[in-house]
Amino acid sequence: MVNEKIAMVGTPCQIIAASKINYYGEKTGGSSIDLKIGLFCMENFSYTYLKMFLKEKNIDLNDVKEFRIENNKFKVFLDDEVQEFPISQTHSFKRKNCDICTDYTSNLADISVGSVGSPKGYSTVIVRTEKGSNIIQDLISNDLVLEEPMEEKLLNLLKRVSNKKINTNLENIKIRENNSHPVIYKRMVNDDEITQLSDECQFDCLNSDVIKEGACVLCGSCEFVCPIDIIHINERKPFKKGKCREGCHACYYACPRTFSSDKIISKDLDSKPLGEYLEIYSLKSDMNTGQDGGIVSEILLYLLDKNLVDSVLIVGEDENNPWKPIPKLTSSKDEVLKAKGTKYSTVPIGFKALKSK
Numbered sequence: 001m002v003n004e005k006i007a008m009v010g011t012p013c014q015i016i017a018a019s020k021i022n023y024y025g026e027k028t029g030g031s032s033i034d035l036k037i038g039l040f041c042m043e044n045f046s047y048t049y050l051k052m053f054l055k056e057k058n059i060d061l062n063d064v065k066e067f068r069i070e071n072n073k074f075k076v077f078l079d080d081e082v083q084e085f086p087i088s089q090t091h092s093f094k095r096k097n098c099d100i101c102t103d104y105t106s107n108l109a110d111i112s113v114g115s116v117g118s119p120k121g122y123s124t125v126i127v128r129t130e131k132g133s134n135i136i137q138d139l140i141s142n143d144l145v146l147e148e149p150m151e152e153k154l155l156n157l158l159k160r161v162s163n164k165k166i167n168t169n170l171e172n173i174k175i176r177e178n179n180s181h182p183v184i185y186k187r188m189v190n191d192d193e194i195t196q197l198s199d200e201c202q203f204d205c206l207n208s209d210v211i212k213e214g215a216c217v218l219c220g221s222c223e224f225v226c227p228i229d230i231i232h233i234n235e236r237k238p239f240k241k242g243k244c245r246e247g248c249h250a251c252y253y254a255c256p257r258t259f260s261s262d263k264i265i266s267k268d269l270d271s272k273p274l275g276e277y278l279e280i281y282s283l284k285s286d287m288n289t290g291q292d293g294g295i296v297s298e299i300l301l302y303l304l305d306k307n308l309v310d311s312v313l314i315v316g317e318d319e320n321n322p323w324k325p326i327p328k329l330t331s332s333k334d335e336v337l338k339a340k341g342t343k344y345s346t347v348p349i350g351f352k353a354l355k356s357k
């Protein structure tokens with residue numbers, strides 16, 4: 001693991017998980033993730049319920065070419081038509097943990113990418129770290145991506161959309177807390193208290209504080225950090241088979257929905273709709289189409305081409321179940337290109353695959 005460098009792509013909650021695994025490395029064992037590419041994310045769905053919803057609408061997942069959420073509509077692109085549903089109809093299969101999530105633009109990533117904020121066919125790219133900046137500058141100066149000036153109107157739209165998610169979900173958090181359902185990842189706790197509290201916690205606490213509270217994002221980081229492999233994850237939640245190792249608290253520290261140091265998730269991020277950043281662009285790949293500007297795939301191909309990373313952690317599609325997301329750790333450019341596009345359902349990111357590294 002020590003000499004490997006890995007880039008990952010993920011939703012904001014998965015990016016938080018990766019950040020916590022490394023920040024609390026002494027407790028969790030750390031990881032070889034060296035670069036985080038975060039996606040914008042308003043919500044995510046359960047694959048099983050998404051499939052059922054589409055079946056009710058007589059849509060076969062095999063016929064779907066693309067999913068897209070635009071202008072408050074859930075759009076399903078078929079061969080020769082687009083079926084549109086009001087976004088409110090997706091609430092029945094939205095994962096309930098998304099209702100308490102206040103990160104829209106992957107605040108903890110090196111580079112964040114989404115569609116809102118840019119013209120059609122382009123991606124909005126928020127660069128947050130020097131490492132991220134070097135990559136994007138290189139892509140631009142080598143004409144590997146095309147740039148459009150950021151439009152003030154679209155940038156303001158992006159801020160509004162992000163603020164709406166933050167404010168709606170802060171309200172949901174208040175409601176849960178008032179109803180004795182703790183949302184502990186949003187609690188103001190200092191570093192000493194975090195250590196004190198977390199050092200008393202093993203999987204049973206994770207189960208009661210996060211999983212049973214409907215706060216689990218199904219990221220898979222608890223499964224990855226467990227030193228004795230007793231955590232398993234099914235389609236719905238993590239569970240434990242066996243007895244915890246004495247003195248181990250790794251899963252509790254790694255979970256994105258337990259306490260986090262202010263040094264990882266700064267408490268004032270909720271007042272910054274785009275988080276902290278260095279640069280922001282509207283870009284599209286010169287070669288590849290993708291969900292939007294194909295920028296995520298372009299960055300991954302560049303990283304592999306230049307040997308800046310050894311492999312990339314991506315989310316592809318299950319060959320036997322259309323649109324079912326499958327995590328993949330790969331160094332194959334073909335696999336990267338095959339993984340283009342957004343699979344609108346949750347999957348434990350492939351942290352587990354890093355175990356063999």
Ligand SMILES: Cc1cc2nc3c(=O)[nH]c(=O)nc-3n(C[C@H](O)[C@H](O)[C@H](O)COP(=O)(O)OP(=O)(O)OC[C@H]3O[C@@H](n4cnc5c(N)ncnc54)[C@H](O)[C@@H]3O)c2cc1C
Nearest residue numbers: 041042114115116290291292293294295296297315341343
């Ligand atoms: C669940 C979800 C919700 C989103 N919501 C929004 C939104 O509200 N507003 C917005 O502007 N953008 C949203 N996005 C991001 C958007 O759909 C595009 O992924 C982004 O603009 C990048 O486009 P691209 O053409 O550069 O990526 P591409 O080059 O097409 O690459 C897409 C990458 O996304 C990864 N990926 C695909 N599905 C998943 C998944 N389920 N989990 C983790 N990684 C995945 C793949 O590994 C692939 O490398 C969302 C993405 C996801 C996965």
Ligand code: SF4
Nearest residue numbers: 012013041044098101
């Ligand atoms: S918790 Fe839901 S809304 Fe938040 S980043 Fe994860 S999938 Fe997206």
Ligand code: SF4
Nearest residue numbers: 203226244245248251
């Ligand atoms: S041994 Fe127990 S506390 Fe440690 S990571 Fe595994 S499940 Fe969690």
Ligand code: SF4
Nearest residue numbers: 216217219220222255
């Ligand atoms: S309980 Fe495990 S899978 Fe769920 S959010 Fe926490 S670390 Fe991720």
